[in-house]
Amino acid sequence: MTEASGRGATGRPLRILEIETFGHGGLMHYVHNLSCALADRGHRITLVTAAGYELQGQPRPSGVDVRPVIGRMSQRTREWLPRLGSRVVQKAEAVVDAGRVTRLVRRIAPDIVHLHSTNQIALAYLILLRALRVPVAVTAHVVTSHERTALQDAVRRRIHQLSPLIIAHSEHDRRRLLDEIAIEPTRVVVVPHGEYGFFARSVETLTREEARRSFGLRPEDETALFFGYIREYKGLDVLLDAWPAVSAARPSARLVVAGDPARLDPARRRELEAAATRVGAIHRFAYIPFSDVARYFAAADALVLPYRHVSQSGVLFLALAMGLPVVATRVGALAEVLRDGDSALLVEPGSAPALSAAVTRVLADRDLRARLADGGRRIAAECSWPSIAARTEAAFETLLRRQPGA
Numbered sequence: 001m002t003e004a005s006g007r008g009a010t011g012r013p014l015r016i017l018e019i020e021t022f023g024h025g026g027l028m029h030y031v032h033n034l035s036c037a038l039a040d041r042g043h044r045i046t047l048v049t050a051a052g053y054e055l056q057g058q059p060r061p062s063g064v065d066v067r068p069v070i071g072r073m074s075q076r077t078r079e080w081l082p083r084l085g086s087r088v089v090q091k092a093e094a095v096v097d098a099g100r101v102t103r104l105v106r107r108i109a110p111d112i113v114h115l116h117s118t119n120q121i122a123l124a125y126l127i128l129l130r131a132l133r134v135p136v137a138v139t140a141h142v143v144t145s146h147e148r149t150a151l152q153d154a155v156r157r158r159i160h161q162l163s164p165l166i167i168a169h170s171e172h173d174r175r176r177l178l179d180e181i182a183i184e185p186t187r188v189v190v191v192p193h194g195e196y197g198f199f200a201r202s203v204e205t206l207t208r209e210e211a212r213r214s215f216g217l218r219p220e221d222e223t224a225l226f227f228g229y230i231r232e233y234k235g236l237d238v239l240l241d242a243w244p245a246v247s248a249a250r251p252s253a254r255l256v257v258a259g260d261p262a263r264l265d266p267a268r269r270r271e272l273e274a275a276a277t278r279v280g281a282i283h284r285f286a287y288i289p290f291s292d293v294a295r296y297f298a299a300a301d302a303l304v305l306p307y308r309h310v311s312q313s314g315v316l317f318l319a320l321a322m323g324l325p326v327v328a329t330r331v332g333a334l335a336e337v338l339r340d341g342d343s344a345l346l347v348e349p350g351s352a353p354a355l356s357a358a359v360t361r362v363l364a365d366r367d368l369r370a371r372l373a374d375g376g377r378r379i380a381a382e383c384s385w386p387s388i389a390a391r392t393e394a395a396f397e398t399l400l401r402r403q404p405g406a
Contacts, residue, residue, distance in 0.1 A: 013042045014396065017110040019101065019125060021070050021117040023050030024287070025260075026228070026314035027141060031116050032058065033194055037389030039063030046108060048101060054290050058198075067104070070097045070121075098124045105134055112137060112396050115163075118156045126162055135399050138163040139191075142311050143176045146233040147263070157181055165399040167392065169193045169312040170333030189395045192337075193312050194388040195380035197321035199294045211298035215282055221254045222363040225300035225324075227293075228315040230261040230285065235306035235329070235349065236272055242306075242356035243279040249360045255279065258296055260287035297322045301369060302362045307331050308349050317383065320376035325369045327358045343375030 016038060020031040032055045035045045039061040046065045053068035060066070071093060098121070105113065113129050115122050115138045122138075129136050138159060145152035160166055160181050166188045168174040174190050177183045209219075217223060224246070226239055236257065246253050257276050261269045269285060276283040288296065297303070303319040303326050310332040319326050320343070328334050329349040338344040345362055347354040362368055 013044060014111045014393075015044045015108060016046070016396070017105065017108065017113045018045060018047045019113065019115050019117070019122070020047070020049045021119065021121050023052050023068060023070070024054035024290075027116055028054055029196060029198075029290075030141070030194065030314060032060070033196070033198060033385050034389060034392060035064050036060050037194075037385035038393065040386070041389055041393060043393070046104070046110070048104065058290075069100060094121050094124065097121070098128055101125055102128050102132065105129065105132060110134065112400065114139070114396075115159075116141060118142060118159050119152075120155050123155050123159050123162075126159055130162060135165075135403055136163060137165040137167060137396060137399055139167040139169075140173060140177060140311075141169065143168075143173050144180070146231060146309070163187070164402070165189070165395060167191045167395055170336050172333040172336050173311050189398065191388060191391045191395060192383050193314065193317050194385045195321040195383045196314060196318035197380065199290075199297070199318055200322050206295060206298055208298050211295045214295060215256060215299055217254060217282075217299060218252075220252050222250055222252050223254045223256060223300045223302075224327075224359055224363065225296055225303050226255070226257045226259070226306075227288075227296055227303065228259045228313075229263070230257075230259040230269075230272065231263055232268075233308050233310065235308050237275070238308075238350060238352055238355060239304055239306045240272070240275040240279055240281070242352040242359065243281070245353070245356035246359050246363070247279070249356075250363050253360075253363055255281040256296065256300065257281050257283040257285075258288050259285070261285045262287070293318070294322070297324055300324055302327055302359065304355070304359060305329065305334065306349070306355055307334070310334065312337075317380065320383075321380040323373040323377050325362055325372035326376060327355070327362055329355075337379060339375065342371070343379055344372060 018031055018035050020028055022028055035047050039045050044063050046067060048067045050070040051068050112135045115126060126136060144156055160177060160183055166177060166183060168177060168188055168190050169192060171190060174188050177188050178185055226236055230236055243255055273285055303324050305313060305316060305328040307329050312333045326344040328338060328344050328346055330346050331349050335346060338346060340346040345358040347358045
């Protein structure tokens with residue numbers, strides 16, 4: 001650690017309270033990696049997250065204190081309480097959790113609190129933290145809700161309006177914050193998404209051959225992967241429509257689909273599962289736990305991101321770090337990060353013919369896959385967690401310098 005590392009505007013290592021309210025999934029993976037990297041720079045991190053914290057067994061520096069205290073009662077009652085009753089418990093517990101977080105803030109007196117969720121619970125935390133006059137930064141992992149419900153958009157808009165500092169993952173999202181929500185430019189800084197190579201490190205002994213055998217794939221199979229939460233904006237239906245043309249051109253092509261459909265209407269879930277079955281896809285419509293994620297990427301020849309729209313994608317940064325070639329749509333920040341023909345093949349969203357042509361091309365060309373993989377690894381190296389932590393630290397310093405008496 002250099003002499004300047006771990007020194008914020010206060011002239012000392014910072015005590016940082018990171019708050020993430022889910023305890024699993026891509027957002028949690030981001031916060032875990034960022035917390036560890038900030039601790040490596042000399043800061044003291046308290047990570048408040050949900051009960052059932054998915055990465056409890058993962059190594060972390062001694063400077064990271066994990067408190068999986070959010071939603072403990074909801075976690076215990078989820079299995080046996082009817083859905084309506086579980087929601088009542090969850091909403092009531094949110095009030096208790098807000099009080100618990102407030103007491104923790106008063107006890108540890110953090111120099112800065114960093115919020116990552118932009119839901120109703122996070123809004124309550126933000127209002128309480130502002131009342132306590134604690135400096136707060138919010139990372140806008142999503143600028144507006146993907147399904148664009150009025151309540152979700154109103155909550156996110158209010159969080160961004162109240163946040164003294166907003167961290168965006170791209171220039172695309174920074175412009176949206178400025179143009180759509182009228183945030184002052186001085187309150188928004190860009191810090192790219194970090195790479196997710198820690199998935200590969202969690203299963204370093206897993207070979208590609210073992211991974212492929214676990215899915216029943218043959219050595220000659222050319223495998224495309226769709227991975228992550230299954231939601232309408234991610235365009236799985238477009239990929240399923242495109243797949244028959246891929247199969248016709250590449251008889252050994254196989255499609256693997258894996259992800260949590262929790263936010264899908266049950267009828268829509270059944271429809272997509274039936275379509276996946278019709279095209280012969282290997283599919284698992286369920287949340288994929290951390291310990292099993294790398295197996296999917298190790299078995300694949302390419303990742304397909306057929307998104308209709310997006311802010312940024314953690315799944316993309318997992319593929320880049322693992323050297324998996326990518327086919328993606330020109331939406332959101334994807335076209336800002338990726339270069340067509342160098343680190344990905346890019347197509348227009350919503351076009352099954354364009355998507356099938358790009359997937360066919362990447363599966364058929366081993367040299368192209370190698371070139372795209374190399375380009376992806378270069379991007380991942382530029383988005384290393386030490387780099388992301390340094391830029392996040394600089395953003396925190398900007399906020400702290402604005403505080404009275406700084």
